[in-house]
Amino acid sequence: MGIVDKAKNTAEKLTGQGKEAVGDATNNDDLKAEGQKDQAKGSVKNAAEDVKDVFKK
Template identity: 70%
Template sequence: MSGMDKMKNKAEELSGRGKEAVGDATNDPDLKAEGQADQASGNLKQAGEKVKDIFK
């Protein structure tokens, strides 16, 4: 996995955690769900990159 991709995916995951926390604190279910989706997307991208690295 390239370093830049890894950083982007981790940033997306951390951004999602922040959105989820703000959504939870402000009782905004839409923002909380968006944060959870961002986290899942970041994690999925990281897993995909790891699989690609295995087959190189």
């Protein structure tokens, strides 16, 4: 299950990067902030997965 979760988290980060880029290009601060939030959420989830992986060993 860990690899699937990591893939989902990475997809969330990439979606966030896309939203941030579009928000930046269109001067839409709300979309840019949402993209940054999505990236942070994906990063935190990936960190949690890494911690779980350490304890599985």
